[in-house]
Amino acid sequence: MPANSPIGIFDSGLGGLSVLQAVRSLLPHAPLIYCADSRYAPYGERTDAFLSARTVAIGDWLRAQGAKALVVACNTATAHGIAALRAQAEWPVIGVEPGIKPAAQASRSGVIGVLATAATLRSQKFQRLLAEHTNEGRRFLCQPGHGLVECIEAGDIDSPEVMSLLQTYLAPMLDQGVDTLVLGCTHYPFLIPAIRKLTGDRLTLVDTGAAIARQLARQLAANGLTAAESTPLAAPGTLTLCTTAGASALQTMADRLLAQASEVHTVTIEGVSA
Structure with missing residues (x-):
């Protein structure tokens, strides 16, 4: 070409x-x-x-x-x-691919959240990537973002429905000490303002x-x-x-x-x- x-x-x-x-x-x-x-x-x-x-x-x-x-x-x-x-x-x-490596480097607590589609999380490619960066001092909490892509496809990035979904997915991560969140779907960077509204500066967000x-x-x-x-x-x-x-x-x-x-x-x- x-x-x-x-x-x-x-x-x-x-x-x-x-x-x-x-x-x-x-x-x-x-x-x-x-x-x-x-x-x-x-x-x-x-x-x-x-x-x-x-x-x-x-x-x-x-x-x-x-x-x-x-x-x-x-x-x-x-x-x-x-x-x-x-x-x-x-x-x-x-x-x-989800930014597992930069997230592992950025995290201070060693507890890292991954928000991605169910298909990405179940793939062998992702599982191999996760295994490469998991050790005794590091944990990854993986959460399927059910419903988020559909909202974004409809042009919705901050409605009460979106905020409720994000709260459901992120609150358990925060409770377990997550300080870094991998945005494991290319749709999810559009949700950064909504995530910041919910979490403030508590999370380092990783977008590749x-x-x-x-x-x-x-x-x-x-x-x-x-x-x-x-x-x-x-x-x-x-x-x-x-x-x-x-x-x-x-x-x-x-x-x-x-x-x-x-x-x-x-x-x-x-x-x-x-």
Whole structure:
């Protein structure tokens, strides 16, 4: 692929916009294609087989659109599908994973909370990551964030329902001495103001968006795919937004979060269905 080709980014829905923000901040001249697979969101309740097949299908679709690299901006899709995608890929594929290592380094109490989807928490990839950083002086309290992704997909990040869910999930962690919280889903950074409202400064919050962007930049450079800033296609603000369901939710969130957000296109991506 030419170096001025776009970077593909996808998530089950709107959450990957938090990663897109980090990529855009670090690589402001890179053209981007973002795909929200909102037709099948949330991924957290899907089967492992579905997640693997769907990740490959969307990766193939983005490659067909001319993407030179792919960011799987979804913890659940990374946990269950990135191995299959990389097995057939001849391009850089960057995944995301909960920030267990930086959380372990940041925690003073040694008690760390992890808020993620049920599918991420049950994955072998996550369990291996957790085992690498668990020792006698360190504990991880893992909590599925049931209902949170659905709220965020509906544009709700601070309603009484959201606050009640967060209180239910976080209060037991705080009672057990958690001082650091891993945001193990790319949707969850949008809840940081709500979490702060509930917990104040009691928690160090770990979000890996910036680290993902840095890894992408390294992979582009290693593969000779870094676009020159003078390339017309790499002009600041070049962004294509796509969704597999209704465009209104993604459009609303993009207009709120992104400068010069473009019109959202509804697309059909064939392959595995629920």
